[in-house]
Amino acid sequence: xxxxxxxxxxxxxxxxxxxxxxxxxxxxxxxxxxxxxxxxxxxxxxxxxxxxxxxxxxxxxxxxxxxxxxxxxxxxxxxxxxxxxxxxxxxxxxxxxxxxxxxxxxxxxxxxxxxxxxxxxxxxxxxxxxxxxxxxxxxxxxxxxxxxxxxxxxxxxxxxxxxxxxxxxxxxxxxxxxxxxxxxxxxxxxxxxxxxxxxxxxxxxxxxxxxxxxxxxxxxxxxxxxxxxxxxxxxxxxxxxxxxxxxxxxxxxxxxxxxxxxxxxxxxxxxxxxxxxxxxxxxxxxxxxxxxxxxxxxxxxxxxxxxxxxxxxxxxxxxxxxxxxxxxxxxxxxxxxxxxxxxxxxxxxxxxxxxxxxxxxxxxxxxxxxxxxxxxxxxxxxxx
RNA sequence: GGUGGGGUUCCCGAGUGGCUAAAGGGGGCAGACUGUAAAUCUGCUAGCGAUGCUUUCGGUGGUUCGAACCCACCCCCCACCA
Numbered sequence: 001x002x003x004x005x006x007x008x009x010x011x012x013x014x015x016x017x018x019x020x021x022x023x024x025x026x027x028x029x030x031x032x033x034x035x036x037x038x039x040x041x042x043x044x045x046x047x048x049x050x051x052x053x054x055x056x057x058x059x060x061x062x063x064x065x066x067x068x069x070x071x072x073x074x075x076x077x078x079x080x081x082x083x084x085x086x087x088x089x090x091x092x093x094x095x096x097x098x099x100x101x102x103x104x105x106x107x108x109x110x111x112x113x114x115x116x117x118x119x120x121x122x123x124x125x126x127x128x129x130x131x132x133x134x135x136x137x138x139x140x141x142x143x144x145x146x147x148x149x150x151x152x153x154x155x156x157x158x159x160x161x162x163x164x165x166x167x168x169x170x171x172x173x174x175x176x177x178x179x180x181x182x183x184x185x186x187x188x189x190x191x192x193x194x195x196x197x198x199x200x201x202x203x204x205x206x207x208x209x210x211x212x213x214x215x216x217x218x219x220x221x222x223x224x225x226x227x228x229x230x231x232x233x234x235x236x237x238x239x240x241x242x243x244x245x246x247x248x249x250x251x252x253x254x255x256x257x258x259x260x261x262x263x264x265x266x267x268x269x270x271x272x273x274x275x276x277x278x279x280x281x282x283x284x285x286x287x288x289x290x291x292x293x294x295x296x297x298x299x300x301x302x303x304x305x306x307x308x309x310x311x312x313x314x315x316x317x318x319x320x321x322x323x324x325x326x327x328x329x330x331x332x333x334x335x336x337x338x339x340x341x342x343x344x345x346x347x348x349x350x351x352x353x354x355x356x357x358x359x360x361x362x363x364x365x366x367x368x369x370x371x372x373x374x375x376x377x378x379x380x381x382x383x384x
Numbered sequence: 385g386g387u388g389g390g391g392u393u394c395c396c397g398a399g400u401g402g403c404u405a406a407a408g409g410g411g412g413c414a415g416a417c418u419g420u421a422a423a424u425c426u427g428c429u430a431g432c433g434a435u436g437c438u439u440u441c442g443g444u445g446g447u448u449c450g451a452a453c454c455c456a457c458c459c460c461c462c463a464c465c466a
Contacts, residue, residue, distance in 0.1 A: 053419095055419075055420065057419095057420050058420085062420080062423080063423075078419075080419080080420080083420085083421095110419095112419050113419090115419075116419045116420090117419095117421095119419090120419090120420080120421080121421070124421085137421045138421080163419075166419095168419075206419090232419080234419070235419095236418085236419090237418040237419075238418085238419095239418095245418095263419090264419095265418095265419040266418050266419040267418060267419085268418050269418070272418080285418095285419060286418050286419080287417085287418065287419085287420045287422090288417075288418050290420080291417060291418085291420065291422065291423095291424085292417070293423090294422080294423040294424080295416090295417070295422080295423075295424065295425090296423090297417085307414090307415095310413080310414090311412065311413075341423095342411095344423085346423070348423090349423050350423095353423095
């Protein structure tokens with residue numbers, strides 16, 4: 001596309017943004033797939049899309065300081081309603097003046113609603129019509145978390161993007177179970193939608209439907225009708241195969257409005273992210289870079305992982321990835337980082353976390369550049 | 385020189401007649417991890433032609449149907465006393 005048209009397209013989408021609410025703008029769409037370049041305008045700053053959001057469940061992206069996140073180029077991070085409600089609790093969060101102030105992070109935060117804990121802490125909860133009775137995984141204390149409670153907590157956290165309270169459907173699920181879960185989720189999200197939020201907080205709905213195309217479409221349609229600021233595809237990365245995950249996106253994405261951001265929750269591997277972008281997804285979060293970093297795996301250019309603890313790196317004095325520009329790769333060797341893991345020094349965990357988070361943030365950057373330069377198909381091919 | 389304690393599979397270490405190829409750690413190796421109950425978890429770790437066989441508990445003999453485990457001698461280590 002000639003530059004003049006490009007500029008026009010950008011200008012048009014900007015006007016378009018003003019006509020809506022300027023929360024989300026599409027800057028460019030790929031001509032060969034559904035990938036799109038955009039920007040989220042949030043209270044605490046703009047977020048370019050496609051974007052990767054590091055996960056900071058308990059008011060910390062594990063092993064990293066806000067300064068390091070800033071230097072790595074993180075634009076938005078996650079927090080979690082369930083975990084922050086339990087500790088430090090809302091009294092302290094209120095006194096602190098919200099999650100951003102509490103943790104010293106000035107850029108946007110997206111908070112998950114606790115819906116994922118309905119899935120991950122399945123043995124410690126009971127689903128009720130208006131929410132979930134949990135027994136705290138810390139001390140067993142009983143408490144109730146539903147759409148109303150979750151919205152109220154996220155208000156106190158004062159996050160920039162608030163997720164509706166859903167039931168993350170377990171995998172595998174029968175059609176009957178998936179449908180029942182979908183109906184419950186739609187109800188809960190309608191309740192979530194009614195709750196007041198703070199000025200400037202954006203609210204996302206979540207699509208469920210498990211592995212059933214028609215249920216995915218139905219859920220997407222029902223949730224869209226509730227008119228959220230953005231839409232997430234949930235109930236993925238719960239143990240299903242990659243083709244099943246892709247199928248869920250293929251089923252749901254076309255039913256979501258073009259002028260709102262799409263967020264694929266909990267995903268994923270580099271390839272899964274690239275494939276989802278090709279299908280029109282704009283936002284991602286995943287614990288993979290931070291968790292694998294703590295567990296001794298480093299991401300390599302092709303998306304595979306290097307087990308740094310392996311004995312074969314004992315005398316390997318090259319960087320994790322010679323092509324990588326992160327602090328860990330610029331300054332330290334495999335042999336040294338392996339040694340740190342070997343003796344249990346926390347710096348090892350920190351260095352791999354820095355490398356992995358850099359990898360994911362950089363992947364998102366490369367994706368954005370590729371869409372802008374019409375080379376996304378080429379980038380996509382690197383991960384096949 | 386004397387007295388006492390001890391030498392176990394890569395390392396530390398449990399095991400005192402058959403249920404012991406030998407507990408438990410460590411180390412090593414492999415794997416898992418996807419809106420974080422995870423700086424975590426799971427396997428394997430003598431050899432082999434492998435539902436069994438061979439070698440192994442400092443060494444050499446011996447007792448016994450059977451020994452890492454009991455006996456004799458030898459080698460080595462540690463502690464204390466001379």
